[in-house]
Amino acid sequence: MTLSMNLVTLLYLVASVFFIQALKGLSHPATSRRGNVFGMTGMAIAALTTVALIVKIGGDAGAAGLGYVLAALVVGGAIGATMAKRVEMTKMPELVAFMHSMIGLSAVCIAVAEVAEPHAFGIVAAMGDPLPYGNRVELFIGAIVGAITFSGSVIAFGKLSGKYKFRLFQGAPVRFAAQHWINLAIALTTVGFGLAFWATANWTPFLVMLALAFVLGVLIIIPIGGADMPVVVSMLNSYSGWAAAGIGFSLENSMLIIAGSLVGSSGAILSYIMCKAMNRSFFNVILGGFGGEAAVAATGGAQRTVKSGSPDDVAFLLGNAETVIIVPGYGLAVARAQHALKELAQKLGERGVNVKYAIHPVAGRMPGHMNVLLAEAEVPYDQVFEMDDINPEFAQADVAVVLGANDVVNPAAKNDPKSPIAGMPILEAYKAKTVIVNKRSMATGYAGLDNDLFYLDKTMMVFGDAKKIIEDITKAIE
Amino acid sequence: MHEISPFIINLTIFVLAIYVGYHVVWTVTPALHTPLMSVTNAISAIIIVGAMLAAALTVTPLGKVMGMLAVAMAGVNIFGGFLVTRRMLEMFKKKERPVAKKAE
Numbered sequence: 001m002t003l004s005m006n007l008v009t010l011l012y013l014v015a016s017v018f019f020i021q022a023l024k025g026l027s028h029p030a031t032s033r034r035g036n037v038f039g040m041t042g043m044a045i046a047a048l049t050t051v052a053l054i055v056k057i058g059g060d061a062g063a064a065g066l067g068y069v070l071a072a073l074v075v076g077g078a079i080g081a082t083m084a085k086r087v088e089m090t091k092m093p094e095l096v097a098f099m100h101s102m103i104g105l106s107a108v109c110i111a112v113a114e115v116a117e118p119h120a121f122g123i124v125a126a127m128g129d130p131l132p133y134g135n136r137v138e139l140f141i142g143a144i145v146g147a148i149t150f151s152g153s154v155i156a157f158g159k160l161s162g163k164y165k166f167r168l169f170q171g172a173p174v175r176f177a178a179q180h181w182i183n184l185a186i187a188l189t190t191v192g193f194g195l196a197f198w199a200t201a202n203w204t205p206f207l208v209m210l211a212l213a214f215v216l217g218v219l220i221i222i223p224i225g226g227a228d229m230p231v232v233v234s235m236l237n238s239y240s241g242w243a244a245a246g247i248g249f250s251l252e253n254s255m256l257i258i259a260g261s262l263v264g265s266s267g268a269i270l271s272y273i274m275c276k277a278m279n280r281s282f283f284n285v286i287l288g289g290f291g292g293e294a295a296v297a298a299t300g301g302a303q304r305t306v307k308s309g310s311p312d313d314v315a316f317l318l319g320n321a322e323t324v325i326i327v328p329g330y331g332l333a334v335a336r337a338q339h340a341l342k343e344l345a346q347k348l349g350e351r352g353v354n355v356k357y358a359i360h361p362v363a364g365r366m367p368g369h370m371n372v373l374l375a376e377a378e379v380p381y382d383q384v385f386e387m388d389d390i391n392p393e394f395a396q397a398d399v400a401v402v403l404g405a406n407d408v409v410n411p412a413a414k415n416d417p418k419s420p421i422a423g424m425p426i427l428e429a430y431k432a433k434t435v436i437v438n439k440r441s442m443a444t445g446y447a448g449l450d451n452d453l454f455y456l457d458k459t460m461m462v463f464g465d466a467k468k469i470i471e472d473i474t475k476a477i478e
Numbered sequence: 479m480h481e482i483s484p485f486i487i488n489l490t491i492f493v494l495a496i497y498v499g500y501h502v503v504w505t506v507t508p509a510l511h512t513p514l515m516s517v518t519n520a521i522s523a524i525i526i527v528g529a530m531l532a533a534a535l536t537v538t539p540l541g542k543v544m545g546m547l548a549v550a551m552a553g554v555n556i557f558g559g560f561l562v563t564r565r566m567l568e569m570f571k572k573k574e575r576p577v578a579k580k581a582e
Contacts, residue, residue, distance in 0.1 A: 019521050020498060026506040026514050029570035036567055039517055040560045043524070050527045054534045065534030072533060072546040073526075076553025083554070084561035092512060092562075099519040099558060102551040106525050109548035113532035113541045120535040121528075134485055237515055237522075244525045245492065251528055252484055258495040259524035265499030266518045270511060361508065368511030375509075375569035386508050 003056045011049040012255035018042025019259055023266070029381055046255055057122050089376045090333045093160045093365040096233055101153035103240040104217075107146030107247050108210065111139055114250060115206055121251055130201050135250045140194035140206070142246025144213045149239040151217030156233060159226045160365055168218065171226025180287060183219050186212055224286065227330075229365050231274045231285045238267025270367050277361035277387075279413075279424035304450075306442070309460040311469055314401075314436055315476035317460075318344075321398035321434075323354045325390065327427055328370050329363050331404020331439065335466035338377040341403065344474045345379065351477070356383055358390040358427050360408035391428050400432035402453070404439070404466050410451045420449065435459040438469050513566045520559025526552035 018038045025035015054062045054069075087095045113120070119127040123135055131139070158169025168174060193209035196202075224232055241263025248256025275282045318324055326345065332338060345355045357379065363370045374384055394400060402409050409429040412419040429435055430453050437454060441463060444450060454461055462469055506514050529552050533545030 016495075020502060022517055022521070023499075023502045023514070024505065026510045026517070028507060029510065029567070032510060032513065032567045032570065033564070036513075036517060036560060036563050039520060039563075043520070043556055043560070046524060046527055047530070050530045054530060057531075058535045061537075062534050065536075068533045068542060068546050069530050069549055072549035073553045076550035077557040080554035080556065080558030081561055084558045084565060087562060089566070092516075095558070095562065096515050096519060099516075099555050102554050103519070103522045103525060106523075106529055106548040106551040109544040109551070110525065110528040110532050113536055113544040113548070116538055116544070117536045117541045120537065120541060121531050233515070237518060240522045241518070244522050247525060247528050249485075249488055249492075251531070252488065253527060254488065254491055255527055256524055257488055257492050259521050261492055261495035262499040262502075263518040263522040265496050266503045266514060269500065269503045270515065273508075359508075366512060366515065368508060368514070371509040372512045372566055372569065375566070378569075380572065381509055381570055384509060
């Protein structure tokens, strides 16, 4: 039975449905693992169908070409599998940024191949025929988005890892005069070259367009501060999907269009959720609203004092509490303290203390980051609550323990309409009967603000490295 | 249906796929947003379909090299994405509660 294009398209449809099932499975941890298997199966179906398609279009030469495919797949697959096995959960944001860059560059490579040999992809009748006009538009859009995704993700990777000396990889934003106008001019020029390609199908405008797009990717990410990365990573996630969809249009391949759109929507929704959680508009974040700006003038000149305490003091408070709500922040991840925290919570649980965790949507460096860190430390997920669910419970909690979180618990967001974070939803830790805050020092958080929570009478500051402090507290309980 | 351009049909598919994606992704629980990101990374590696066509069917060295690079990079995401997602989802398994402290 020879393979008909109808069957190919139907098999792609099956694979698409499997991908949708994979996403649906993520509605609850219990269904999620099965969903992931659907995803893997869908990808296998798509790949095998494409193998059959290659043999159909290319005959014997096509079948021989599959050898190249297999070789490349083995290399790529081995690298990917090794990374998946070894990556530490605290480094997940970097891995995700790296993976986005791979998709972006892959899209660019396919676009180049398509310009070089449209006949190979079955979109023109004879070798040497020019690419149809419609395909050219889709192609240049996919290539631009792919290039921006690649270079933007490389910069995001650098900013997230925080350990490179290269200036563009520093967390602090890079700003220069008329930056946004320059970016706009470059963006318009890039599209201009794309249109020139559309008109002429020549290599020169295509390559110039690609080069500009790579530069643009760098330029749009560098003004964004390191702690706004949750939005940036979500945005690049979305772009990688649109790049795939754009290539899909140019190849007239429904599989790429559908899967690319699923990913594009997913990233867009995550970006929106992150922005809502910071009460900042997407444009404000992307145009580098925060970070690096002259520090907000300290309120008055009066030095405010904080109450500070020791791990023993904390152990006493926790041991005698009925309900404790823990607010973990990025500082916890940096200190690699999630396992120590779980030990502490377990010890408290054995003493009959009710322990819950409160997660703010933008805690960490990517959506859901804190949840994964806690899961890795074997914290049961039914003790972990999202902000909207746990906020009403702070008022009844005996102790709120803030670990490495800052802006997300700052009451100024609610009380001070002039604050830069005014209106941002926060975790209402200030309502608990006692508040314990662990930080390394009194340095301000990302928004450069002083946190009113620290100065309340009911708040005890405990300075030091989170891991050490938590371990000391655990030892002191008993 | 024969007079409809493929572009219009693809556009229809595109719009419907966005709509489905929108509604499905809103049902993802926030606790699993990180695995969502890694699994969508894996799904975006569907670009391997285009890459495979490039690697297998092109005849010039440029086409072949571009195709192979594209396959390799997509391969990193397929294996990396699905496997890291699986690794994370395993962490969310319910453990046996250590209520063994309750003696007798």
